[in-house]
Amino acid sequence: MDQCTNISGFAAVPVLERVAQEPADDALVAAVRDGDEAAFELLFERHRRSVMRLAYRFFYRRDQVEDIVQESFASAYFALGSYRGGQEKSFIAWLTRITVRTCYDALRRAKRTESSLSELDENDTALLSEKLRGNGSSEIENAAISRDLASKLLDRLDPEDRLVLTLLNVADLTVAETAELTGWSVSKVKMRTHRARRALQKVLHRFV
């Protein structure tokens, strides 16, 4: 597929009237390959919630999630030439893999540009110390860990560790599903999970 031709057409052709009966994903992909922008918009509307839900497993800020959604669909657009459909949920599975990769790349970028915003303040440190040392009696210890604090701690993990923990524990995927999305073997996923948990414990251990 000549992407250059599609891109110039993409910017110029106005949005067409939507059809009453929505075609299948594979048909829409074929239409996009032929330069139909409306077909791509339909794909976007159909699947953006799924992509957004997955992005929310990795990031909780709306602007980050929207960036992920845009990057994922943009990557999907340029990779449509390599899409091989044929099955009912081929497109969503393919798009999910792209989204996971996009989230992973974003984690790596975030790791490279760690800023002072990821430093913990005194309250956070005190809360963690109480939770790790206490016996379940104090109020501080029973207070919930905020999403912000949890995110700061998880940011200290390697991107691969964060990825596997997020897919298994936050997105509640199975090992097999995680292996399929990441392209890793099942044994590698298990090994990575074990290492990731050890790494997270090591991060917390500093507050004991």
Added chain:
Amino acid sequence: MLGKTKLTRDERLDEVCEELLLAVKVSEDEMAATANSADSNDLYEGLRLKIADLGARSARRTSAYERLRGFYTTMVESPRALALATAAAILFLLAASVVVLLPAPSSPEQSTGTQAIAPASPPPNAIRAESGESTESIKPASVSAHRISHRRRGLDSRSAEVATDFLPLTFVDDSRAQQSGHVVRVQVLRSALIAFGVPMNMERAGELITADVVVGEDGLARAIRFVQ
């Protein structure tokens, strides 16, 4: 008892890990609220712009690739052009290697280690580290980063001193060799020898030894030698 405490701490670590992973979960309601927001049109519009931008960049990269490919094809199809390009590349590499591998000129004084720096005249045990007590100028005093050797100098008729070669404190290339400076005789702890890779008796680490420090015009210490 110790074993039970350790198990409890590990269990607590596990619990807090689970709590962390739960804490980052965004509720379905939140996700639905974002997904159903009226800004989805803006989201799609942003996507269109991103695709157009990425496509333009890809087109530029493609044309650069095509230009390189054209150049390569010309080289392959025209043996003369290939030969000229190869000859130019070889000449460039030769010139670069000559510049890189050219040995640094060494002054006669440095090779003997005896006259590059005029020795400080006062006896060793009477002098502390005072910058005012500089002695003769050095000429020339280019200190190379490559000379870190330790050898005994022959006895000089003027003094019974034995000194190491001057060891560089700053690494400057010969083109910035200082033209003048001063030598200051100081006393330093014997343990300073370690920093310069000179063997020493650890039992005597606290003793003082004599050293001559070359101080440049800018006030920076350039080199040091240890004197016995």
